Amino acid sequence: xxxxxxxxxxxxxxxxxxxxxxxxxxxxxxxxxxxxxxxxxxxxxxxxxxxxxxxxxxxxxxxxxxxxxxxxxxxxxxxxxxxxxxxxxxxxxxxxxxxxxxxxxxxxxxxxxxxxxxxxxxxxxxxxxxxxxxxxxxxxxxxxxxxxxxxxxxxxxxxxxxxxxxxxxxxxxxxxxxxxxxxxxxxxxxxxxxxxxxxxxxxxxxxxxxxxxxxxxxxxxxx
Amino acid sequence: xxxxxxxxxxxxxxxxxxxxxxxxxxxxxxxxxxxxxxxxxxxxxxxxxxxxxxxxxxxxxxxxxxxxxxxxxxxxxxxxxxxxxxxxxxxxxxxxxxxxxxxxxxxxxxxxxxxxxxxxxxxxxxxxxxxxxxxxxxxxxxxxxxxxxxxxxxxxxxxxxxxxxxxxxxxxxxxxxxxxxxxxxxxxxxxxxxxxxxxxxxxxxxxxxxxxxxxxxxxxxxx
Numbered sequence: 010x011x012x013x014x015x016x017x018x019x020x021x022x023x024x025x026x027x028x029x030x031x032x033x034x035x036x037x038x039x040x041x042x043x044x045x046x047x048x049x050x051x052x053x054x055x056x057x058x059x060x061x062x063x064x065x066x067x068x069x070x071x072x073x074x075x076x077x078x079x080x081x082x083x084x085x086x087x088x089x090x091x092x093x094x095x096x097x098x099x100x101x102x103x104x105x106x107x108x109x110x111x112x113x114x115x116x117x118x119x120x121x122x123x124x125x126x127x128x129x130x131x132x133x134x135x136x137x138x139x140x141x142x143x144x145x146x147x148x149x150x151x152x153x154x155x156x157x158x159x160x161x162x163x164x165x166x167x168x169x170x171x172x173x174x175x176x177x178x179x180x181x182x183x184x185x186x187x188x189x190x191x192x193x194x195x196x197x198x199x200x201x202x203x204x205x206x207x208x209x210x211x212x213x214x215x216x217x218x219x220x221x222x223x224x225x226x227x228x229x230x231x232x
Numbered sequence: 233x234x235x236x237x238x239x240x241x242x243x244x245x246x247x248x249x250x251x252x253x254x255x256x257x258x259x260x261x262x263x264x265x266x267x268x269x270x271x272x273x274x275x276x277x278x279x280x281x282x283x284x285x286x287x288x289x290x291x292x293x294x295x296x297x298x299x300x301x302x303x304x305x306x307x308x309x310x311x312x313x314x315x316x317x318x319x320x321x322x323x324x325x326x327x328x329x330x331x332x333x334x335x336x337x338x339x340x341x342x343x344x345x346x347x348x349x350x351x352x353x354x355x356x357x358x359x360x361x362x363x364x365x366x367x368x369x370x371x372x373x374x375x376x377x378x379x380x381x382x383x384x385x386x387x388x389x390x391x392x393x394x395x396x397x398x399x400x401x402x403x404x405x406x407x408x409x410x411x412x413x414x415x416x417x418x419x420x421x422x423x424x425x426x427x428x429x430x431x432x433x434x435x436x437x438x439x440x441x442x443x444x445x446x447x448x449x450x451x452x453x454x455x
Binding site for chain 1: 273274275300301302303305324326353354355356357358361374376377378380381383384385386387399401402405406
């Protein structure tokens with residue numbers, strides 16, 4: 010196992026995160042790099058979902074940035090799955106802003122890739138407040154967390170384009186109403202797509218891959 | 233069902249949260265009110281754990297403050313369980329500070345109670361950064377979240393006195409190593425107590441109640 014270099018990213022000293030995020034999107038557009046921002050609570054299965062995507066992304070030039078407050082557990086996992094991955098540490102911060110994302114992309118050498126996935130810090134609140142420069146935002150909610158989460162954490166569901174409902178293989182162990190979840194999510198964001206998966210068994214991952222390919226294609230066509 | 237009044241709490245305009253937290257602890261000490269701060273990720277089972285504590289707290293004068301960004305789902309649940317509960321809204325903020333807690337306690341009329349439990353915003357990062365004025369801090373980690381969380385979210389485990397490991401009834405559905413979790417938690421905080429429970433079935437809740445009674449007794453004796 011090669012040694013994992015830790016990239017310590019620093020929040021922007023400027024106040025205009027939205028402007029920085031738009032600039033970053035322009036830069037990514039020029040190199041044809043699609044940036045996807047993946048968010049969720051701790052333990053919802055962000056890394057396991059990325060691992061389950063690996064077989065669908067064969068032949069694609071892609072890379073992952075793992076953001077954590079501490080540890081390099083997830084980078085180790087992704088590298089074992091054969092994915093080029095770097096580890097960002099946020100110095101205690103609960104989210105990534107556009108400047109931190111830019112620092113990570115520079116380290117990655119993002120212009121080499123068609124797709125870079127940012128796995129954000131596990132947190133259903135703060136990451137939603139900061140545009141990272143991503144083309145699309147995706148949230149994972151896992152079945153054990155409960156179907157009421159869009160009611161309590163509205164901004165995350167407002168900001169995301171896709172809601173992946175993970176751990177459906179353990180649905181029978183929990184009081185989880187999938188239709189109620191869809192209803193709660195639609196209250197926050199009528200446009201949000203919802204795909205149920207089990208990252209563990211692989212069920213539903215074909216639909217996630219299909220969603221991603223479509224979004225990449227649409228974005229490639231765009232002005 | 234009586235109407236739920238929403239208390240909008242505002243963050244302190246002063247910078248010295250630690251001083252405000254200490255002052256609040258002094259005030260609570262005078263009225264003999266033990267404040268416990270309960271934290272976890274979204275969906276780890278804070279409210280369900282509090283509900284499971286109800287039978288053990290019969291005869292005690294106690295009250296709950298539910299903090300959320302939005303909704304009053306949890307307050308409704310606790311009131312249905314017969315517990316005096318108020319709902320705090322944080323105006324989008326990801327945590328409570330001492331001043332927000334003080335506003336809540338004032339609304340509760342905390343000097344009437346021996347015990348007030350603050351259910352913090354569901355977030356494993358930011359709430360750990362702010363002393364609320366509580367005598368003891370408790371974190372819940374649920375089995376589906378995984379045993380590696382103390383490695384990724386160090387501060388929460390450093391700051392807490394008790395780690396409740398919830399949802400042990402579904403242990404067999406997940407790759408969760410309880411001994412590994414204890415080891416990871418001890419790395420962050422060798423003093424932390426760890427109690428496995430199922431808030432759903434009630435298993436282990438007697439130990440949580442016993443821990444709480446002991447802490448309240450010790451605190452009552454203290455200078």
